[in-house]
Amino acid sequence: MTFEKEIRDHYLHGHEKYLRHISVDCVIFGFHNNELKVLLLKARYAGRWALPGGFILKDEHMDLAAQRILKHRTGLDEIYLRQFHAFSDPGRSTKKINQQFLKNVGMKNEKSWMFERFITIGYSALVDFTKVTPVPDTISDACEWFSLNGVPEMILDHRYILDEALQNLRLQLNFHPVGFNLLPKKFTMPELQKLYETILDKKLDRRNFQRKITATGILKRLNETRKGVAHKAPFYYKFVMREYEKALRAGMGFDL
Amino acid sequence: MTFEKEIRDHYLHGHEKYLRHISVDCVIFGFHNNELKVLLLKARYAGRWALPGGFILKDEHMDLAAQRILKHRTGLDEIYLRQFHAFSDPGRSTKKINQQFLKNVGMKNEKSWMFERFITIGYSALVDFTKVTPVPDTISDACEWFSLNGVPEMILDHRYILDEALQNLRLQLNFHPVGFNLLPKKFTMPELQKLYETILDKKLDRRNFQRKITATGILKRLNETRKGVAHKAPFYYKFVMREYEKALRAGMGFDL
DNA sequence: TTTTCAATGCGTTAATATGACACAATGTAA
DNA sequence: TTACATTGTGTCATATTAACGCATTGAAAA
Numbered sequence A, B: 001m002t003f004e005k006e007i008r009d010h011y012l013h014g015h016e017k018y019l020r021h022i023s024v025d026c027v028i029f030g031f032h033n034n035e036l037k038v039l040l041l042k043a044r045y046a047g048r049w050a051l052p053g054g055f056i057l058k059d060e061h062m063d064l065a066a067q068r069i070l071k072h073r074t075g076l077d078e079i080y081l082r083q084f085h086a087f088s089d090p091g092r093s094t095k096k097i098n099q100q101f102l103k104n105v106g107m108k109n110e111k112s113w114m115f116e117r118f119i120t121i122g123y124s125a126l127v128d129f130t131k132v133t134p135v136p137d138t139i140s141d142a143c144e145w146f147s148l149n150g151v152p153e154m155i156l157d158h159r160y161i162l163d164e165a166l167q168n169l170r171l172q173l174n175f176h177p178v179g180f181n182l183l184p185k186k187f188t189m190p191e192l193q194k195l196y197e198t199i200l201d202k203k204l205d206r207r208n209f210q211r212k213i214t215a216t217g218i219l220k221r222l223n224e225t226r227k228g229v230a231h232k233a234p235f236y237y238k239f240v241m242r243e244y245e246k247a248l249r250a251g252m253g254f255d256l
Numbered sequence C: 001t002t003t004t005c006a007a008t009g010c011g012t013t014a015a016t017a018t019g020a021c022a023c024a025a026t027g028t029a030a
Numbered sequence D: 001t002t003a004c005a006t007t008g009t010g011t012c013a014t015a016t017t018a019a020c021g022c023a024t025t026g027a028a029a030a
Helices: A003-016 A062-074 A101-106 A158-175 A178-182 A189-200 A207-214 A241-252 B002-017 B063-075 B098-103 B158-175 B178-182 B189-200 B207-214 B241-250
Strands: A017-031 A035-043 A048-050 A053-057 A080-087 A119-126 A140-147 A219-225 A233-240 B018-032 B035-043 B048-050 B052-059 B080-087 B119-126 B139-148 B219-225 B234-240
Touching: A003 A017, A003 B189, A017 A062, A017 A158, A017 A178, A017 B018, A017 B139, A035 A062, A053 A062, A062 A080, A062 A119, A080 A158, A080 B080, A119 A158, A119 A178, A158 A178, A158 A189, A178 A189, A189 A207, A219 B002, B002 B018, B018 B063, B018 B158, B018 B178, B035 B063, B035 B189, B052 B063, B063 B080, B063 B119, B080 B158, B119 B178, B158 B178, B158 B189, B178 B189, B189 B207, B189 B234
Parallel strands: A017 A119, B018 B119
Antiparallel strands: A017 A035, A017 A053, A035 A048, A035 A140, A080 A119, A219 A233, B018 B035, B018 B052, B035 B048, B035 B139, B080 B119, B219 B234
């Protein structure tokens, strides 16, 4: 099927496959070079950037839809993924955006479910940056990581959704150690601290940070240090899932 | 319009007015006699209890839809109301539930948007019990308050939604003073403490509780005491909205 | 009227957690 | 071999919290 035909089919018959009026948008966070990043798509139909999103199959759990979308974009499975808010402004519609695009794919004035109003459920994903190979889909020119202070203009309310996700992440970080999902399996204490400093946007005392984090018991120090740095080699740590879950149930609350 | 005709019309033409596949369900909490209560409807079509819910008008913000539903049930406006989760199990459908009911209103085997799968957005509402007069609607036999440990069997996943709302409320209470929304304008310190003890389900030290709560600065003590109790009369307090909002912005975090 | 008594308002103290900082140790590069 | 940036560990003053004491109050009982 050609690209044009595929798009036409999606616009004209997608509603036979997907639920109407509902979409899922993922804010995919990563951490690299001491910066928090988000993964964005450049949507062909708008010529602007957008959150990776999609629709829910008629017989699919929404969480699975989000997982599916994530898998397509990042190749990753089994990662931290969580809905954080539903966005329901009555004006949420791509009707105006894609007129020119539609002409290009041979759509005239046909009606389409895609022009209707959409309520979107925002999902927040935390991934290991080093494990991701961004994959654009058929209706996207590009798929790239952006630093949070270099985010381009985005379609619709996607910038707002992104900001809400970030705010939510900051809140979460105060009582769930979600930050680990953004790091590789092995990481050093300074790396973990940088992550927290970046997300919370404030400096933390190195020694007090270490004391508090280790006190939670969710870290295990490995008998291995990072080589190749021009100073004392830091230990690697790993994250002990079992203790983490125990801490979660007990209602961990650690201020930093 | 007769009741039967109204229902038929809703089943056959409701989708011209409302968004398909999406509903809103409200978990309305109140506090009375030292117990946390929820407001439930007895749905005629199921003969069982359900959360007060409804649908979203095609051009209506979802939050407004939730407000509208709440207003109908409680008569209240401008109360604490907040979405907390979207429930999206593919099996969420009332198709099986209401066969007998449909026969009674003269529906045979017509198709209806109401039989399709629904994703529902859960809203949590905190209201002043003393201000509410429960109002059943046309498709409900009754509208009543239930104590949390006396909740009857409910349709679909409504019990699960209720439990999630409660869990969410407990979390909220740890860093937002949302409890005030459950009390009358004037309340005593022991009342406030009972509220916290009930929701958090643990005993709190009376003196430490008072110290911490007053330290937040969101309370103002009135020059007025509760009369008619067989012991020392407690002071009334009121809740200072201005200070509350200031505390929220600053990121209040008070452990109890 | 007087006494009783449960509940309230206010205060004290010891244990614990937190923030701020000192210093020795380490591994690469000069 | 030395310099140096950075890490691991420890200390101490201060703030916060938990646990508890005691006098006060006002309706009910005597």
